[in-house]
Amino acid sequence: MDPHMTKGEQNLVLLQSLIPEGEKFYIWCYRQDGELIASSCPASERQVLEQSFFIFGGLEKLAHYAADTQNTRPQIIGSPIGMQWALSFEAERQRDLIFVIGPVFYQRPTERQLRPALRPFVSSRESGLWASELTRLLPELPVMSYAIFTRYAMMVHNTLTGQQLGLEALDTWETSGENQPFPAEQRDRSQVYLSERAMLQMVRNGDINYQNALAGSVRVSPGVPVRGQDPLRQMKTSIVVFTTLVSRAAMEGGLSPEIAYSLGDSYIQSAEDCRDSGELSALAHAMYHDFIYRVHHLRVNPDYSHAIQKCCDYIELSLDRKIRTADLAALVGYTEYYLTEKFKKETGQSINSYIRYVKVERAKVLLESSRLSVQEIAEKLAFNTVNYFIQCFRDTTGYTPAQYRKRFLHP
DSSP, X not given: OOTTSOHHHHHHHHHHHHSOTTOOOOEEEEETTSOEEEESSOHHHHHHHXXXXXXXXXXXXXXXXXXXXXXXXXEEEOOTTSEEEEEEESSSSOOSEEEEEEEEESSOOOHXXXXXXXXXXXXSHHHHHXXXXXXXHGGGSOBOOHHHHHHHHHHHXXXXXXXXXXXXXXXXXXXXXXXXXXXXGGOOXXXXXXXXHHHHHHHHHTOSOOXXXXXXXXXXXXSOOOOOSOHHHHHHHHHHHHHHHHHHHHHHTTOOHHHHHHHHHHHHHHHHHOOSHHHHHHHHHHHHHHHHHHHHHHHSOTTSOHHHHHHHHHHHTTTTSOOOHHHHHHHHTOOHHHHHHHHHHHHSSOHHHHHHHHHHHXXXXXXXXXXXXXXXXXXXXXXSOHHHHHHHXXXXXXXXHHHHHHHHHOO
16 A cells, blocks of 8 residues: 555545445545545546535535534435435544545436436536536446445444444345346336335334345335436335335234324424435334334333343344353343243243244244245254254244245235
């Protein structure tokens, strides 16, 4: 690495090396005052994209982000035309340099959509030239799902700060497959339906380990396939529909209609008030999280002690790995013997029986909502062997996994 490079330029080279070859992905380094220090963006695109970041309020958001010393997370920001960026800082206590990742689209707008969306930002010959150049560059800009983009943002942030932020969530975000959202005519409608079922079942169950289902659904379908002149309006429509479905599922899970309706109305109004797609994405995830946790709290057994409920939550969040009694005992500060006795007394099940039951419940969701093989599901849920998984599933449900899937798909 060139010793004459600034610290920002050195970090930029390091971060760029993390991005796989062939993945078009730009990283920018700014000072807090908005001065651009370095960028991986080629010179042919740099001026137009830097101007886009400025025109869509990126520099103001960057300054606000840098000034918020309480925030330790990367932040995704958006624009009225659907362009997204992620912000991260150089170090926990030193935010002289802010790194910007992007821009990307979750779903590429057409030129017909883009031109009217840009019109409010065109007030002079100079801004008119910028709009024309941005429209020309549109086919060259990267498109990737929210899940994949967020994974990159977290990876870059952790590299810069030395944090281990959100690693469990990152592990559930798969990066294989096609990043381009499916056009409406190419969608596998049956797979969209199965993914939606999985997401709504998570709400009904109050299942706090929902990240994989959410990421999978985002990959399968980017939202309501309505084509209009306004990309932001299209995204709002998707979130209104999503919120309506989630609120109904929460009622089926036990949330009172008074709370579910008023909460849903509040989120829908908040979506209508959003000015850019970054705010909308954050709002949709917050809404889904809120409803799931409200149903989860309703399903918490009031007879469970805090320690036992903590163990149950830990199990639910750790289904993709081996769960040892020793880990649970360390979590709540008990000896293994004492925890084993207390768990059995309060839940009526041994720890291992409870773990098997929860894993089988998750397996049912995967069988209903994905095309993973029985072998893949057994591995995903950390069963020792596929035969042991089949045995546990049959003991709990009365069916083998293959029989259960066939029964669900062909009732």
